[in-house]
Amino acid sequence: MPLLLAGIATLVFIVSRLTPADPLVSIVGERNLTNPEVVAAAKARWGLDKSVVSQYFTYMKNLLHGDMGTSFSTRRPVLSDLWDRLPATLELTFAAMAIGLVFGVGLGVLAARHRNGWIDHIARFFALLGSSLPAFWAGLLALYVFYAQLGILPGPGRLDPRASEPGKITGFFTIDSLLHGDMSTFWSALKHLILPACVLGWGVVGIVSRLVRASLLDEFSMEYVRVGRAMGLRERTVVNTHALRNALLPTITIVAFAFAFLITGAVLTEIVFSWPGVGSYAVDASRKLDFPAVIGVTILGGVAFLITNLITDILYASADPRIRLA
């Protein structure tokens, strides 16, 4: 795993040096490019006058010390930029994941119980739509309908313009405002969270519901289910307390996959909803050719991926005793 981490960092570094676009333009601005003194000073300051190999070693050494360099555009350390913006993204992804799991499992159970009935067909189509809709487009549409037309949910951003941010404890506005006992801020944060989280969670609903349906149908063909039904247990008991518990096991593995989907979606959803998270930071950075920032976000994405995979493996092993090898 450390090897994979080093690989991730190296790959990102290589990618960032493919560039024919000159990062100097974004540092000093086009006007100053003709001024050799400014250019030389900027090159020296950002280490661009060294060879690529020595840049690489400096970069790796700094990275090991937790230093991702300084953003060209915000002029702050990339790590602290990311640190500031991570809670917003996490709040959004967790909310979306929760929505995806709850509705996904529910829909999957319904679809399996009414196999090939109309509920099943609707669930299948709903799931397909979730993975086929461009997240940014669905976001725009949702904003247009629920904010502009119906006016029942607020527009972009994390809070009403009037509300002030709750003091930072976890960085999750909903949790922080509750901890401070500030109910109006809490409602504002929650309402702002609903639309983006639903848009983002939709895709997860699709992924989860298909899987739950399939594994529940597998369980239905097992003998214990037949025994339960033969004993006259209510269908609800058979499904919810017996079959579903076993059927949910594979769902754990899909969570890592769903998380990848969420990161991808978060990047696009955040732009539409002006959500001040890592995703919109990444987009800003790549528009401005701010390489330290782009590198930082990409590494963060890779690492997040790695961690979720690890957590999934651990969860799975602890949930299913058969997996334990040692």
Added chain:
Amino acid sequence: MTAAVASPSLVKRHRPAWRRGLSLVGLGIVALWVLVAITLPWWSPHTPLEVVGDRLAGPSGAHLMGTDALGRDVFIRTLWGARTSLPISAVVIVFSVVLGSLVGAVAGFFGGWVDAVLMRFVDLTMAFPPVLLAMAITASLGPGIRNALIAMVLVWWPIYARLLRAQVIAVRQRDFVESATAIGVPRWLILRRYILPMSYTPVLVNATMDLGQVVLLTASLSFIGLGARPPSPEWGAMITEGATNFYQWWIAAAPGIAIVTVVVACNFVGDALRDSLDVKDSAR
């Protein structure tokens, strides 16, 4: 190359009528889009850049999906968008399949350190969320549709490498390969004649479904501003224009619907292909 596995008896086994209907619908939609993309220059009433009426006019008989901020016909522009998105998606898939198959076949067939090295590289590429990596690559190469295309190929090929490798390894162990080796057929010939035709189906099915996903990714990159640039009628770029004219819903609606139809249709076709080629059985 698929003829080897798709025997007629496998086709249409336990497939309810409505699913056959869906795959026909999918095929129909894809065919229609391709037809539109190819023939558009001959019958399109306007060019996509032509100003045809008032700005920001709503949908009407003359302009089915209204006009945009410059007074261009949104419906016509959306149709022209197919001429950007579809070829790009096809090219990305073809290049990714070729590159991925090459790597996957070599890794699976030769095994050992070749396999180890190639697959670590595949793991590495797949350790990133695709959009993030594609963004980073496009940003470093410089924004633009050609660079976005390169980035998407670089992000996409590992999937096929992994798929084909698994198949090749499964097929390699079968008796007919052993007998071919025994009678002295050269290794590359075994790979090409005996193993590849038996291994290709999952790649083919996935590639079909991925056509839609690449359309989606292209639009995403353009939406961010890293792919096609605004005047060109690309679906993602058009949605960006729709976002700036938020209250004129039709500007973003038309290209969005176009994307969804293509992605859904590709899914139907991919499903149908999987059923009729019976992917699960092809390897054993």
